[in-house]
Amino acid sequence: MPEALWISFAFALGLLVKTIGLPPLVGYLAAGFLLSGLGSVTDLTIESTHALEEIAHVGVLLLLFTVGLKLKLRSIISPEVIGGSLLHFGITCAVFTPGLYLLMDLSWSTALLLAIALSFSSTVLAAKVLESKRELRAFHGRVAIGILIMQDLIALAVMSFAAGQTPSEWALIVFGLPLLRPFLYRLLDASGHDELLVLLGLLLALVLGGYGFDMVGLSSELGALVFGAMLANHPRSQELSKSLWSVKEAFLVGFFLQIGIGGLPDTDALIFAAIAGLVLPLKGLLFFFLLLAFRLRARSAFLSSLALTNYSEFGLIVASVALPDWLVPLAISVSLSFVVSAPLNRFAHSIFERYGNRLARFEGKQHHPDEQPISLGGTRVMIMGMGRTGTAAYDWIARHETELMGLDSDPAKAQAHQKEGRNVVFADAEDASFWSGLHMPSVHSVILALGDIEGKLVAARMLRKLGFRGYIVAHTMYEDEAKAIREAGANDAYLTMNETGVALASHIVSRSDAHEH
Structure with a gap:
């Protein structure tokens, strides 16, 4: 029974990497690769099934729905968030695209999409790191989360464009969705605090958002995000997000397993991941100096940029739509970046305490209003x-x-x-x-x-x-x-x-x- 193997290997490898201080999803990817390798050396038939694909898709939709629940305009409408995210995205694409084109003999479109996938930082890892240290609402935490939300919006736009779906005339109904907000608020209020609240989240993310948008020729991922965003200003939006947290995490295991089961990494994939790992510090440095340019103090810029110094599961989601042949190399790159980023973030304050005086030399004379x-x-x-x-x-x-x-x-x-x-x-x-x-x-x-x-x-x-x-x-x-x-x-x-x-x-x-x- 493949489901028994998936669950057993995912739990065992997830627990193993968690005990050494790494995010469990690194273990889930490893479990997928191990299952793939096991299938190649035994008579067992281990491959991605339709059920696993559906589980993976549900995990992605729930992830986007919970991102939408955090999508408050005041969290992203600030110069350091909008400017920092867009400038970092533009500079990364401008540098990585020709580099990948020349070094790896790729087409310009493939090189651009790979550069876009590598420009994103991990919402899951950064949110977990900041939450574990109770820094989500600290100034540097709000800046990091704001930038991640901007990146998620960019990723969604790229996915919708790459999918090449042609909307039907019924897609115009989407512009009337804001009229449903009062009704959705009443539904949320009436759902209580138990299983009905979870079912409401699943209804909005998977049925109305996912299936509904797909029916009118729009991206199901966009639908999940939109319905989450419609509830973002409700007082109980974060309660809904927390109630879905475990369900979302469980289904996302399927997404990472599916990537690993898809095939073992070859030499080219490992070389690509190694190169991506070597240039990872440049990603953090670019964030650091961009945030300093927006008048953040060295400490805030350092802590925000360190939380963003990794590659993203959203890069994998983009690749699953636009670059399926590159899923495995990107998955290895994401895993490697987590191996580096997780321990660094755990000791972020100690690192800054040691090198803070040197980093403070790069500060400007004027500081952000929140840091006076x-x-x-x-x-x-x-x-x-x-x-x-x-x-x-x-x-x-x-x-x-x-x-x-x-x-x-x-x-x-x-x-x-x-x-x-x-x-x-x-x-x-x-x-x-x-x-x-x-x-x-x-x-x-x-x-x-x-x-x-x-x-x-x-x-x-x-x-x-x-x-x-x-x-x-x-x-x-x-x-x-x-x-x-x-x-x-x-x-x-x-x-x-x-x-x-x-x-x-x-x-x-x-x-x-x-x-x-």
Whole structure:
């Protein structure tokens, strides 16, 4: 039974590469190649079936649908995102196309399509790396994700053009789709939080978006993206995206398996992948200097460009439509880039801490508005991280202290707090340039309510390094993290669940005291 082999090999190889710190999809590609090799040396018939092709296609549609759910105009309408992505795409194609044409004796069209496929960066890898470090909403994370969305849109346009589909007269219905948005919003609200929510996502991505667009002669991939984008501004769009995450990932396994089962790489494919690996650093350098040109600080430009220094699964999707003969060489190139990129991104902050002074020399004199120095003026209490815990702390202290300021690395969240009357500004605690530009002459107490342990450790160390002698308090879920935070410079670090229990008990005691009196 081929399905049993697919699942067994995919799980085994995926788990193996995960244990050494690489993305599991590298293992899925390896599983496909291993299955292909196994079929060639045994009597087993192991080949891509119609079922696997359908699974792979569903995975691609769900990926594009979830990309559409993140497609908010404000995330991509900025000079550094639009300019950086388009300039990088143009320069990469202008350099790679003649290089591939001359070195590999290809036609101009094939060389151009290969250059386009290699110009994209991995949405899956970058999003996972940034999410694992809780940096999706940090300034450098927003820039990287914005550029990836722009690249996804370019990829979709190339796929639609390469597919050569001729739309029918019914395709004009697409222009009326925005009228359906209120109805789709009601459907999303009515779907609850369980399996109906997942089924709604599948209905929109596969049936209305995929099959519907295909029926009128348009790209099914475009349909999935469009229906995702129509829900992007709904408050529950990210909940829908998260509910589909596991389903999408499971079906995408089929996409990577299908590539590997398609055939073992030959010598030419390995040479192509090796050359692509050698020029990979140039891709990151180009992003770095382009982002510096748009006034980003060296740290933000470095972290964004490092997240983008890889080749993309979207390149494979483009190749599956336009360059099927090049799928295997591109798959090896993508895998190799993940092997390089994943560990580098894991130690990105440590790398910048070591080489930051050298990289800062390339900064311009003017900086991006989101990266300007912050003066706390007469602020006496500072809260870093304005999530649920930070907000609760702010509101409690505000009853007794007026000179209070909150900081958060999500500008949208900071703006929402400002509308509610809180004194909250945008700041990224893990940005060394933030600390170098921070003025806090009157602060006597700091609450570290940041979401991740690394941010709390960095903040505690930097506060003490700046000479701050006041009180620093933090919360965390685990005792070993509390110990690390105290060693980093905090006076106290409390366990979140313990403090929750104490707070609940205090309500009982207060109520009992009130009844006695």
